[in-house]
Each structure stands twice: as C-alpha cells, then as structure tokens.
Amino acid sequence: MPGMAWGAERATLSAALTPEKLGASTAVSFGIQIAGGQVSAPLTAIDLRFPVDLGIATSGLGLAACLPAELQAHGPAVCPANSRMGSGSALVEVPLGPGVVTETAPIALLAGPAQHGYLTLLVCATGESPIAARIVLPTLLLPGDLHFSVPLIPSVPGAQDVALVRLRATLGGRLTYYERVHGRRVAYHPNGIVLPRRCPRGGFRFAATFDFLDRGQASARTAVPCPASR
C-alpha cells in the first residue's frame, strides 16, 4: 500500500516482496511517485531506507562488477551477466515548448566495483525519445540504506530540466547468471534476497526522503504487511 507524504512536493512510496514467504528468496520492488504540478521540480537526491535484515548482501546477486564508465558509454549490454541485480523503469516529464511530454526509460540495476568494502549498486536509466540520454547513479549498498544523488538532465536548449515523476525498480527477480562447471559455461538463476524467518511487528518497513532542485523536500513511508500465518 502506498505511503503518503508531506512537504511542498508530494511523494508516495510503495514496496512489495514477491513472493512474500518468510525464510525464502524474494524479489524486492519499490515504487516512487512524485507529484508537484504539471512539471515537478527536478529531483536531486533520493534516500531509500529498507529493513537491515533483508538479506541483500547474503543474496547471490552481484557476483561480478560492471565498470561505471563502460556502463555510461555503452549501456548495460556491455556489463557481465553476473553483475545484473534487477531492473525497472523511470517516467520523466520533458518540458517542450508550451507543453510537457512524458518519456519512459528502462532501468538496469547492476553491481559496481566495491568501495570501502561495501557493495555498490549502479542504477542505469537510458532514455531515447524525445530526450536521448543515459544516466548512471552509483550508490553504496549500506545496511538498510540506499542514497542516490540524481544529476540534472538537460532537456532541449532553453527549456527546463527533465523531471523524474515515477520510478519503479525490482532487486532480484528472474535473472540468469553463468558459472563454470567442469570447464563448461552453465546458466543458472541466482538465489534472490532471503527474507528473515520472523516478520517484525508492523511488517517490513520502507521509507524515503526526496530532495528537489527548488530546495523542496518530501518524505514517504510504507510497510509490507507480514504474510498471513497458516
């Protein structure tokens, strides 16, 4: 269920665990919706907090690193298959002349080189039309926290910058990795994120804060209810 927000910019956060079975592998999905008028002020940072005990680090995701420079230049296709950690999409508003055009960009979540001993998550969004642009957002995968600095995306000359209005992403899901078995390259599906065996009171809680170019700020929170016990 989406959580409501306060602030000049309204924002909602949604989250889902699929499947939601305690002690079993799952895919973690989250969605962000920004609403601040016909053209929202551009987002400059997102801080997403999730349950510390979610088992992202102990998942079998991100067994190789994709180099950010290669990713920026050529897109996710050049990254090792074993660096894939998820996918999603972003919806942006592009001011064009008197009107506003929306554009949907696919998102790839990949593991980047470790920094200071932490896993790095690379969020790569590639837009094609009307604005052809690729942005790569690196973030440290801290226990229970992901912080993204969102760069400004220029639109056409003389127009306002592009504004993110919706982001949906899933960590895990149906991914294909490869390993060497007796000298042969064999495909397999990595184990996803393992849920704790006990659900905390109030469910699995998620929260996010958003910073905007106009110095506005918004926050939102939500919780995935504990699965019904059999």
Added chain:
Amino acid sequence: MPASMALVLTVLGVVTAAEGIGARAWGAWRAPATQAARAIIVRDEGHLLFISSSGSQLLDQGRASGTVPGSVRVEFTYDGSPAVKARFTIYGRGGSIRGQASGTLNNPVSPSPSFRGALSITGGTGRYAHARGSGEMFGVFYRRSYALTVQTIGKLRY
C-alpha cells in the same frame, strides 16, 4: 543405667561427636581437589556447507580438522557492511567449544570474498566446560553456494 556406664557413653558420644565435628572440620579444611588446567595452541580448518538462512544470517555446518577435530556449526552474519560476525560451536571428543568472531570481508563483489578477524572462546561443555581463549580467524565466503571455509589459529585454555 549405672552412672559409670552413662559417663562412658557420654564420653564416647562426646568423643564421637567431636570426631564427627573434627572430621567435618577437617574435611572443610582439606585442600580442594586440584583440576589440571591446560593451554594449547589450536590450528583448525573447517569446510562448511550451507544449511539455512534468515535474512542477513547464514547457518553453515561441516567438519573441522586439526588440533580440535569434530563437527562445526557456524552462524555467519553479513548485512552489507564489510564487518562480518560469526558464532561457532565445535563438537569434539569429550565436549564442545563455543566462541564468537568478528572480521572484515574483502571485495564483496567477488564470487568468493575472503575475510579475516579476531576470535574469542567463550565457553564449552564436557572437558571444555571452562574453555577460554583467543586467536585469529581467516576464511572464504562462497556467495554462489553460501558455503564457508574457515581457518582458526589461537590459544585455548581449558
């Protein structure tokens, strides 16, 4: 009862009682039985397979070989921070040894990152009931299979 007999019995009783008191007193002052304390250098290596997991915590189990051979059970916690923690129990001949360890994981993006840290022995059962000690731990975490290889070097007192 003739007075002389009563006197003898009384004296005997007093002597007996005194002997009893003396025996108990003597027992109280008797030096306690000594228990030999041992200190050994331990070098062990374990190859552990994944049993189950719960969020950030993995449970692995396997065989340990070395100074204190036996079966080993490890709860390994890794929440994304390079600091990893472990609680372990070694089930050897004559008893079990419990301990905990903390270390640093190297290169988490690798399929098999290594870790290194310090360990302490906190107790045990059987012949290791009073076990204490400390040392170092080295290991590898296999992220594909969730298996662990752990080597420990330290001093054990029990």
